[in-house]
Amino acid sequence: xxxLTMTMNGTPLQRKVLLANPNxxxxxxxxxxxxxxxxxxxxxTVSCDGKAVNGKSIWDLMLLAAEHGTELTLEVDGPDAxxxxxxxxxxxxxxxxxx
Numbered sequence: 319x320x321x322l323t324m325t326m327n328g329t330p331l332q333r334k335v336l337l338a339n340p341n342x343x344x345x346x347x348x349x350x351x352x353x354x355x356x357x358x359x360x361x362x363t364v365s366c367d368g369k370a371v372n373g374k375s376i377w378d379l380m381l382l383a384a385e386h387g388t389e390l391t392l393e394v395d396g397p398d399a400x401x402x403x404x405x406x407x408x409x410x411x412x413x414x415x416x417x
Contacts, residue, residue, distance in 0.1 A: 328395075330361075330363075330393045330394060330395035330399070331393070331394050331395070331399045331400065331403045332391060332392065332393045332394075333391070333392050333403055333407050334389055334390070334391050334392075335389070335390050335391075335392060335407050335410045335411045336387055336388070336389055336390075336410075336411060337384050337385070337386060337387060337388045337389075337390055337410055337411075338386070338410065338411050338412055338413045339386060339410075339413060339414055340386045340413065341386065342383075342384055342385040342386050342388070343379060343380075343382060343383075343384040343385075343388075344380075345376075345380070347414070348376050348379040348380055349376055350409070351373065351379060351406065351409060351410070352373070352374055352375065352376045352379065354405060354406060354409055355373045355374045355402070355406060356374055357405075358394075358396070358398045358401065358402035358405075359396050359397050359398050360394045360395055360396025360397065360398050360399045360402045361374075361394070361395045361396055362374055362392070362393070362394050362402060362406065363392070363393040363394075363395075364378075364379060364382065364390055364391070364392060364393075365390065365391040365393065366382055366384055366388055366389065366390050366391065367382075367388075369381070369382060370393075373392070373406070390410060392406055392407060392410070394406070
């Protein structure tokens with residue numbers, strides 16, 4: 319389930335992903351997501367259930383209380399947005415190796 323919206327006019331890129339981690343977006347996966355998002359210059363927003371948060375803030379991500387199977391919307395805006403969107407989408411939609 320990968321919808322990618324890419325425009326040439328500076329509009330942010332968006333993609334919906336299903337959270338694959340069986341434990342949801344708890345502290346460790348949130349920290350790993352923030353670390354990965356921090357490697358990119360682009361701004362990252364994560365949304366679910368009408369709440370949108372800064373994807374580079376562990377505390378903001380924790381506020382989402384996203385559980386396994388939750389549909390999250392990633393929005394990325396910046397110079398490396400396509401690369402950031404792909405990496406972050408894969409991170410969220412792939413179960414961790416230790417499951």
